[in-house]
Amino acid sequence: MSTIMYGAPCVDQLTLDQSRRVEALREKGVNVTLAVVRVGDDPASEVYVRNKKNACAKLGIVSREIHLPGDTDQETLENCLDALSADDGVTGILLQLPLPAPLKEQEALLHIAPEKDADGFRSGNCGTLIAGGEGTLPCTPRGILYMLKYYGVEMTGKRAVVIGRSAIVGKPCALMLLNENCTVTVCHSKTQNLEAITSEADIVVAAVGKAEMIKGSMLKEGCAVVDVGINRTPEGLKGDVEFESASKKAAFISPVPGGVGKMTVAMLMENVIDLAEKGAGPAGRK
Ligand code: NAD
DSSP states (O other), X not given: OOEEOXXXXXXXXXXXXXXXXXXXXXXXXXXXXXEEEEESOOHHHHHHHXXXXXXXXXXXXXXXXXXXXXXXXXXXXXXXXXXXHHOTTOOEEEEOSSOOTTOOHHHHHTTSOGGGBSSOOSHHHHHXXXXXXXXXXXXXXXXXXXXXXXXXXXXXXXXXXXXXXXXXXXXXXXXXXXXXTOEEEEEOTTOSOHHHHHTTOSEEEEOSOXXXXXXGGGSOTTOEEEEOOOEEETTEXXXXXXXXXXXXXXXXXXXXXXXXXXXXXXXXXHXXXXXXXXXXXXXXXX
């Protein structure tokens, strides 16, 4: 019998603590405020931004949405991010990705002040992760690590395999597992004989975007599986892992939906509150 790693209990635990921290900041005169910049009218981005604003509202975090037209040029976007970075009333900034072409994401992200980078996507913050310092961690990998710890998955000395090498999930997740003393292998689209690698892993993180590509037969008995994939199929939402066969092998497995997806927004809230606390300092902001 495997333990199903649902996101909800982790989120409940986080929410209790987060509400208390937002209140404590308010008493110090700091209104935790997230500015969300959205460019264009991508329907998925609209939904994601709405979810983030709802999560803010539940915790008493002020959210400000800045919606720029799809034909916004690079300079206008960067000026907007510069202005928010300089605005004392804003404690965190998020640029909703992807940006419409031809806008350049990495260049734009550099215009978010590092101490307000709520998503942790700014290259400086990723660099801090490599150096083992204290930057903002990207939300989805931070959620994955929180989930593994919450369910008591042993990490030190274990073999972890991360499938996927994106800048927002795979690569930072691999670094974070390394920082937890796992022996980490990163697999990707050019990896040969994936099964030989996954079948030796104690922890498998699947972040690919291909429905049910990881089968139970590819896994080691008693492993922990974190399914990050979100794939819309005619049969509904599916992860990257075939849950039915994988759950017969794994000791721990996260479901889709109801697993990591719930953690990402909760970790964004965690980042936003962390940044406000750092900005406030021990004596308070004002
Ligand atoms: P991406 O498209 O940027 O990266 C996918 C990665 O998968 C690439 O690095 C590629 O090399 C690798 N890959 C492709 N085919 C492969 C194969 N056959 N074998 C091994 N590796 C292969 O995707 P992403 O942004 O990292 O997202 C991955 C998945 O996670 C998507 O389904 C996405 O929707 C989901 N996601 C979920 C959350 C969440 O909150 N739950 C957050 C971000 C992304």
